[in-house]
Amino acid sequence: MRGYEISNYITLCREITRLLSVYKLPNSKLSGVLTLTVSMPPLALFSFIFYALSFTHVSRYASTATAAEDCILRNSFQPGFVAEGDFIIGGIFPLHYNQEMPDQNYTYTPPPVKCNGFDPRAFRWVQTMRLAVEEINESTELLPNHTLGYKIFDSCAYPLTGQRAALAVLNGLSEADSPMCSGASPMLAVIGESGSAQSIVVSRLLRPFRIPMISYFSSCACFTDRRKYPTFFRVIPNDDYQVKAIAQLLLHFNWTWVGLIRGDHEYGRFAVQGLLRELQGSSVCVAYQEMIPLLYNTQRALEIMQVMRRSLAKVVVVFSAEGEMTPFLRDYMKQNITGIQWVASEAWVTASVFTGREFYPYLGGTIGFGIRKGHIAQLGDYLQTVSPQRYPDNVLVGELWEALYGCSPFPSSANHFPVCSGQEDLLKQHSAYMNTSSPRVAYNVYKAVYAVAHSLHNLLLCQSGNGPFENDSCAQSNNILPWQLQYYLQEVKFNMAGEEVNFDLKGDSVPYYDIINWQRGTTGSIEFVNVGLFDGTKPGGEELVIQEERMMWAGHQSEVPVSVCSPSCPPGSRKAVRRGEPVCCFDCVPCDSGKISNQTNSVECIFCPEDWWSNQDRTSCIPKKVEFLAYDALGIPLTVISVVGASLTVGVFVVFFHHRSTAVVRVNNSELSFFILFALTLCFLCSLVFIGEPTVWSCMLRHTAFSITFSLCISCILGKTLVVLAAFTATRPGDNIMKWLGPKQQRAIIFSCTLVQVVICAAWLIDAPPYPSRNTKYERSKIILECSVGSSLAFWCVLGYIGLQACLCFVLAFLARKLPGNFNEAKYITFSMLIFSAVWLAFVPAYLSAPGNYAGAVESFAILASSFGLLFCLFAPKCYIILLKPEKNTKQHLMGKEKR
Incomplete structure (x- = not known):
């Protein structure tokens, strides 16, 4: 507590001690009273001093030797209804929903809180309790030979007034009849209260006296703490189930951006905390939290409405009582705010005060969880028995007439209503009072009274020696103590209209809710339509059942409203x-x-x-799209070029073969020329292996085939270069160097040079052969089928060997380029090797950077380009002479001995 609160408590405790000493209260009892008062808030504690001492129950603890005149009734709190009986139960109901606080300067006894705003609905609950008691008294099966009595008070839906009502309940049936402060309270149980805040106060007051309390409308989860509320029971589900149901409702309709409004009391606070706990980790967020003040303030209400108007949250969850919602909603309608989808708690979702047709444009479509409805056969007839003639001195009946008819059957200077006879008929249109078609809270009151009756009945059936108390004893029927009745309440179990009524170890009842939707009736007023249910006894995920096709939403719309901070993200x-x-x-x-x-x-x-x-x-x-060098826009041109190149080579071969006896063919070593043409044909054709879907055999063939054929081709050119160099460098006639470069030697050179490449390829295929692979790294959206080289070392050895042969051939041809002769083939060999080397030097970086299937295309292009380079450089000049200049196809012309 804060410092000033501590000092206030000390001052108050001193004052209580001084005042109670007047009644000679023993120290042990005094300490119990002080313990009770410490649990009260400061405002309630001040009231306790002035109100508690007004009742004779406090002085019951004084010595029996105290004179009767010491127990003086200093104030009076008249009950609404009272009836005598063998056993007395109390009832506390919120017959008014608004209060006017008196001036409290603590210099004189404060006047009582003035209650305004009569609630016909709560008055119906009172009549339901009275009806239940009368039915029980008339029953021959339940409590035979015994009767129940009652004492019913108004709490004004306010904790302070509820506390005053509880203190009044603790006294006897009539305070004037109990002047002596001795013995236990004649009150065995209390039916009440409606609001959780009021029930907390009442339960704490009843706790020291061990009087059980059965609430018909207090759903706060805080009451599950049996250490704080050991005598508390209720016939309404725990709010933990309600907040679970509301959380599932929000998720069901995908309302992810919602507002929260609560009343300024424990019910609202615990309910909001529970809902926030349920929503943790879910997709629902709270846009704002607002609180309606307990003492209603219009300015604060307008601030809340402004927040609602500005927010994107179109769904508002409200945990509040009917009393504080009534003025709030009236101001809400004055602000002409529409489009809000209300989610109501059970405290006001079935409040008949909001059924008027003026409410529908603003509250139509409201959805919420209502407590289970039941059927009370005689309730409608019983309500009509209430009239000013039957209760001429009952102020509450006069206020009922004022609320229903706008006139007063008991004229006085205090009210400003016109006078009426009091003989008006109670009609069905007075739904705030006469609505008995689907009683919910009234049915809870009905069950609570019967729970007390069944418990008393079971208690009276107890047989000595088989009782539940010390030494197997039973309670004395003429002196039943409240705590003995509490034991039987905890164990009670009975059936009412097919519903089993009992309490668990925490005093809670079965968690069951009806889903209520506010729809427009035939007369334009609001009707409460049942559109589903929530059964907390079912497994998780199966509790909520909703009939969406029957629902109507805010603004009289049939489509589910949208309440999100951001629009939903579509798939993708x-x-x-x-x-x-x-x-x-x-x-x-x-x-x-x-x-x-x-x-x-x-x-x-x-x-x-x-x-x-x-x-x-x-x-x-x-x-993924599968790609490889297929016969498409890239593969077809390469195929055509390859076939054309092979065809041209075959054509040259035919020309050379046909003119094999001519000087050009013979001088240039026709055998080696045929070998070169054969190798070039294979080179052109091996590029076709690079086109098409890679397979194990095609991958092994494509690299080995092109390397061996090119090695054969270059070996032939190398042999020819050696022959040319040897022929033109012979210095003496006796030098017979050509005998070392005869046909056999030339074939040996070609074979040995090619064999080296064959050995390299064989080792490659044996150790790590090329294989088909699926390349997904270059372009992740595609699968590129390609041939992996297997061993990179072998691949580069193959290319390196071809490059070595080409370099050697180029050097030798370069040395012989200026030798005499009209047809010095060394010049063309030099130029062909220069083109060949340029192509393959350009191939290396192009191959390494080529993406996916383009690598095969680059290699195929390099094969074709180099093949065409060799074909044109080596054989185009010869074909030109053979076909177009036959006069130069003579030995004399070639040897430079032609006559001029």
């Missing part, structure tokens, strides 16, 4: 939470390539499997 995108804002406020970010989201409001995008890729909308995975 994910939610990205905005920095510094709740998780319900987000931006929608498209999924990256290769990821998808196939649900609305996906938190993250998921990767597609390895061989799959996202479609254009990023909503599903589709098989």
Whole structure:
């Protein structure tokens, strides 16, 4: 507590001690009273001093030797209804919903709180209690030979007045009849209270006297604490189930951005805390939390409405009582705010005060969880027995007439209503009082009274020696103590209209709610339509059952309203939470390539499997496109060029073979020329192996075939270069160097040079041969089928050996380029090797950087380009002479001995 509160408590305790000493209260009892008062808030504690001492029950603890005149009734709190009986039960009901606080300067006894705003609905609850008692008294099966009595008070829906009513309940049936302060309280049980805040106060007052209390409308989860509220029972479900139901409702309709409004009491506070706890980790966020003051303030209410008007949250959950909601909603209608979807708690979702047709444009479509309805057969007839003639001195009956008819049957200077006879008929249109078609709270009152009756009945059936108390004893029927009745209340179990009524170890009843929807009736007024249920006894996820087709929403719409901070993210995108804002406020970010989201409001995008890729909308995975160097826009031109090159080579071969006896063919070593043409034909054709889907055999063939054929071709050119160099460098006639470069030697050179390449390829195929592979790294949206070289070392050895042969051939031809002769072939060999080397030097970087299937195309192009280079450089000049200049195809011309 804060410092000033501690000092106030000390002062108050001193004052209580001084005042109670007047009644000679023993120290042991005094300490118990002080313990009780310490648990009260300061305002209630001040009231306790002035009100508690007004009742004779406090002085009952004084010595029996105290004179009767010491117990003086200093104030009076008249009950609403009273009836005698063998056993007395109390009733506390919120017959008014508004209060006027008196001036409390603590210099004189404060006047009582003035209660305003008569509630016909609560008055119906009172009559239900009276009806239940009368039925029990008339029953021959329940409490035979015994009767129940009652004493009913008004709490004004306010904790302070509820406390005053509780203190009055503790006294006897009539305070004037109990002047002596001795013995236990004649009150065995209390039916009440409606609001959780009032029930907390009443339960704490009843706790020291161990008087059980059965609430018909207090659903706060705080009452499950049996250490604080050991005598508390209720026939309404615990709010833990209600907040669970509301959380499931919000999730069911995808309302992710909601407002919360609560009353300024324990019920509202615990309910909001429970709902926030239920919503943790879910997709629902709270846009704002507001509190309606306990003592209603219009200015504060307008501030709350302004928040509601500005917010994007179109769904508002309200945990409040009917009394404080009534003025709030009237001001709400004056502000002409529409479009709000109300989610009502059980405290006001079936309040008949809101059924007028003027409420529908603003409250129509409200949905909430109402306590289970029942059937009370005689209630309608019993309510009509109430009249000013039957209760001429009952102020509450006069206020009922004022609320229903706007006139007063008991004229006085205090009210300003016109006078009426009091003989008016109670009609069905007075639904605030006469609505008995589906009683809910009234049915709870009915069950509570019967729970007390059944408990008393079981207590009276106890047989000595088989009792539940000390030494197997039973309670004395003529001196039943409240705590003995509490034991039987905890164990009671009975059936009412097919419903089993009992209490668990925490005093709670079965968690069951009807889902109520406010719809427009035939007369334009609001009707409460049952559109589903919530059964807390079912497994998780199966509790909520909603008939959506029967529902009507705010603004008389048939479509479910939308209440979100951000629009839903469609499939193909994910939610990205905005920095510094709740998780319900987000931006929608498209999924990256290769990821998808196939649900609305996906938190993250998921990767597609390895061989799959996202479609254009990023909503599903589709098989990746498989690519390879096929017979398409790239493969067909390469195929055509390859075939053309092979055809040209064959054509040259035919020309050479046909003119094999001519000087040009013979001088240039026709055998080696045929070998070169054969090798070039194979070179052109081996590029075809690079086109088409790679297989194990095609991958092994493509690299080995091109390397061996090119090695054969270069070996032939090398042999020819050696022959040319040897022929033109012979210095003496006797030098017979050509005998070392005869046909056999030339074949040996070609074979040995080619054999080296064959050995390298064989080792490559044995150790780590090329194989088909699926390349997904270069372009993740595609699968590129290509041939992996297997051993990179072997691949570069193959190319390196061809390059070594070409370099050697180029050097030798370069040395012989200026030798005499009209047809010095060394010049053409030099130029052909220069082109060949340029092509393959350019191939290396192009091959390494070529993407996917383009690598095969680059290699195929290099093969074709180098093959064409060799073909044209070596054989084009010869074909030119053979076909177009036959006069130069003579030995004399070639040897430079032609006559001029």
